[in-house]
Amino acid sequence: MIELFSEIWQTARRNKLRTSLTGFAVAWGIFMLIVLLGAGNGLINAQMENNDRYVDNSMMVFGGMTSKAFDGLKEGRNIQLDNNDLAVTQARFTQNIDKAGAIIYENAVTITVGENYVSSSLRGVYPMDQEINKKKLVAGRFINDIDICDQRKVLIISENQARELMPKDPRLLLGQTIRVGDLAFKVVGIEQEDKSRMSTDATVPFTTLQTIYNRGNRVGRINFTFHGLNTEKENEAFETRYRATINRQHRAAPDDEDAIWIWNRFTQALQMQKGMNIIQVALWIIGLFTLLSGIVGVSNIMLITVRERTREFGIRKAIGASPASILRIIITESIIVTGFFGYLGMLMGIGANMYMDATLGSKPIETGLFTTTVFVNPTVGLGTCLGVTLVLILAGTIAGLMPALKASRIRPIEALRAE
Amino acid sequence: MIELRGIHKTYSGAQPLHVLKGIDLDIAEGELVSIMGASGSGKSTLLNILGILDDYDEGDYRLAGTLIKDLSETRAAQYRNRMIGFIFQSFNLIGFKTAVENVELPLFYHGVGRRRRHQMAMDELEKMGLTDWAEHYPNELSGGQRQRVATARALVTRPKIILADEPTGALDSKTGVEVMELLKKLNREEHITMIIVTHDPNVAAQTNRVIRIKDGVIE
Numbered sequence: 069m070i071e072l073f074s075e076i077w078q079t080a081r082r083n084k085l086r087t088s089l090t091g092f093a094v095a096w097g098i099f100m101l102i103v104l105l106g107a108g109n110g111l112i113n114a115q116m117e118n119n120d121r122y123v124d125n126s127m128m129v130f131g132g133m134t135s136k137a138f139d140g141l142k143e144g145r146n147i148q149l150d151n152n153d154l155a156v157t158q159a160r161f162t163q164n165i166d167k168a169g170a171i172i173y174e175n176a177v178t179i180t181v182g183e184n185y186v187s188s189s190l191r192g193v194y195p196m197d198q199e200i201n202k203k204k205l206v207a208g209r210f211i212n213d214i215d216i217c218d219q220r221k222v223l224i225i226s227e228n229q230a231r232e233l234m235p236k237d238p239r240l241l242l243g244q245t246i247r248v249g250d251l252a253f254k255v256v257g258i259e260q261e262d263k264s265r266m267s268t269d270a271t272v273p274f275t276t277l278q279t280i281y282n283r284g285n286r287v288g289r290i291n292f293t294f295h296g297l298n299t300e301k302e303n304e305a306f307e308t309r310y311r312a313t314i315n316r317q318h319r320a321a322p323d324d325e326d327a328i329w330i331w332n333r334f335t336q337a338l339q340m341q342k343g344m345n346i347i348q349v350a351l352w353i354i355g356l357f358t359l360l361s362g363i364v365g366v367s368n369i370m371l372i373t374v375r376e377r378t379r380e381f382g383i384r385k386a387i388g389a390s391p392a393s394i395l396r397i398i399i400t401e402s403i404i405v406t407g408f409f410g411y412l413g414m415l416m417g418i419g420a421n422m423y424m425d426a427t428l429g430s431k432p433i434e435t436g437l438f439t440t441t442v443f444v445n446p447t448v449g450l451g452t453c454l455g456v457t458l459v460l461i462l463a464g465t466i467a468g469l470m471p472a473l474k475a476s477r478i479r480p481i482e483a484l485r486a487e
Numbered sequence: 488m489i490e491l492r493g494i495h496k497t498y499s500g501a502q503p504l505h506v507l508k509g510i511d512l513d514i515a516e517g518e519l520v521s522i523m524g525a526s527g528s529g530k531s532t533l534l535n536i537l538g539i540l541d542d543y544d545e546g547d548y549r550l551a552g553t554l555i556k557d558l559s560e561t562r563a564a565q566y567r568n569r570m571i572g573f574i575f576q577s578f579n580l581i582g583f584k585t586a587v588e589n590v591e592l593p594l595f596y597h598g599v600g601r602r603r604r605h606q607m608a609m610d611e612l613e614k615m616g617l618t619d620w621a622e623h624y625p626n627e628l629s630g631g632q633r634q635r636v637a638t639a640r641a642l643v644t645r646p647k648i649i650l651a652d653e654p655t656g657a658l659d660s661k662t663g664v665e666v667m668e669l670l671k672k673l674n675r676e677e678h679i680t681m682i683i684v685t686h687d688p689n690v691a692a693q694t695n696r697v698i699r700i701k702d703g704v705i706e
């Protein structure tokens with residue numbers, strides 16, 4: 069083995085320029101591969117972080133407009149979800165549905181504390197909303213069952229609203245009674261500010277809002293968490309069943325897809341995952357093609373080397389070198405050149421990823437409406453590095469194969485005659 | 488040691504060239520033989536066949552009792568490595584290796600370990616009087632020195648036969664004589680069978696037997 073390496077060292081040293089030129093091609097290929105994969109990972113990680121904001125296995129249901137005539141009624145009818153729908157959701161799907169709740173909005177109310185006021189919208193929710201939307205509180209508590217039951221006038225205010233209403237010490241709002249429109253509400257909690265979204269909502273019990281604002285039994289949207297639906301197919305089957313049930317409540321065709329809208333976060337996450345996988349595969353392919361040009365370069369140069377060294381290989385064979393030993397020299401040389409420069413490229417790629425991480429990574433970008441992060445941790449893992457190393461060895465072997473075969477087939481008499 | 492029976496060799500090409508037309512030849516162990524003939528008469532062709540560098544079309548070639556016919560490249564390389572040492576007119580040393588590294592090379596393919604290889608190569612160079620030149624590259628050596636390095640390389644594996652294709656052809660007459668003296672001494676003292684192709688009558692005169700090739704057969 070040592071012999072083999074010193075042989076290769078001798079020949080590589082003899083051809084510094086050539087070796088470094090081919091090396092550059094390979095290094096560039098690997099550099100691109102790593103940078104692309106790192107950037108891809110950055111995008112994917114950012115997306116995952118966005119997904120983390122709510123529970124995956126949940127659905128949201130909205131009223132829509134019928135698109136089919138049914139039961140003597142024409143199409144084009146608006147469907148308004150109501151308390152019955154929520155009750156049906158809670159009662160008939162216990163096999164899959166864990167907790168169901170509803171949301172209702174009242175836009176544009178003014179919240180006043182002393183001389184300070186903010187305009188806000190009110191969200192009437194059930195206690196399970198905290199879990200489903202991963203709400204965190206900095207102080208106090210969320211809506212509870214008693215609030216719902218007694219239609220209490222309690223309110224959870226968002227952190228930034230609290231700051232505007234009581235700039236000196238927002239937390240002092242907790243427990244205070246404040247004015248919401250013409251009514252008095254007691255602040256029971258302060259909601260943590262979302263990193264990326266400005267919250268202009270204040271949260272109240274669903275039943276309170278429904279009663280105070282005269283909504284009758286109307287509901288804005290229904291949401292619920294579920295279990296036991298693990299594939300896209302199972303989800304679809306459930307949605308079909310659920311849709312039929314709710315549609316029937318409103319005398320709409322059971323298979324009318326527009327009467328109600330179902331937003332399934334689980335299947336959406338599944339599809340997102342699929343998309344991410346496609347991106348990753350695409351990046352690998354692009355990277356590998358870049359690398360391929362490096363391989364072709366190495367292969368070409370090795371072919372030239374073999375031609376230059378024809379006589380030497382002839383001599384080696386005349387004094388007893390087997391074709392296999394010649395093959396070994398060339399392929400090992402190819403692997404070492406590819407591997408060495410590839411590794412260099414990989415280190416530079418990792419460096420570039422670190423730079424990307426330091427400049428773009430986790431830096432929120434202001435879009436006006438909300439802030440978002442494009443890149444989160446745009447780096448490649450150890451697994452990828454091992455994969456790339458494997459690719460390098462493979463690439464070196466492939467690059468060396470043709471020239472090596474050529475060299476091993478050199479006939480000593482012909483090589484020695486060529487003077 | 489060497490037994491040739493009805494060897495034919497034709498070079499195919501646009502004009503097929505029938506170079507050897509039935510060569511019968513026996514060379515005993517320890518002989519010092521020269522092969523002579525006009526340029527293009529097929530001396531090198533014959534020597535290449537003897538050295539298993541080239542194959543022949545018809546006949547039988549036995550080397551130390553083994554039939555040498557249709558060998559795989561790997562087997563041919565093995566036999567060359569074990570039994571045959573080559574000395575070429577143009578030395579054929581590897582330019583980027585030092586004298587001692589060149590001499591070590593056949594031992595490397597023989598599977599001899601690093602240290603022992605170096606020791607054996609140095610011993611061989613010492614016999615050639617080249618100890619001081621061991622670490623020099625071929626282009627730093629004179630023609631005579633190079634041919635002596637090549638001879639050391641041919642001898643280092645203790646082959647049964649040495650095949651030399653015009654070993655003095657590229658040397659001035661004085662150095663040529665020195666190299667011939669060396670080969671004769673090796674034949675005498677180490678009892679190595681030696682076949683020397685030459686067109687120099689002075690060289691041929693120093694051998695035990697002269698084989699003349701003409702029109703593809705032995706005269």
Ligand SMILES: Nc1ncnc2c1ncn2[C@@H]1O[C@H](COP(=O)(O)OP(=O)(O)O)[C@@H](O)[C@H]1O
Nearest residue numbers: 498500504506525526527528529530531532533
């Ligand atoms: N590989 C080859 N292909 C075709 N013709 C060849 C080849 N090698 C040698 N010859 C021809 O065969 C003849 C004998 O060559 P060679 O054995 O080298 O002669 P010598 O060594 O006696 O001068 C020459 O005419 C030469 O041109």
Ligand SMILES: [Mg+2]
Nearest residue numbers: 527530531532
């Ligand atoms: Mg000749």
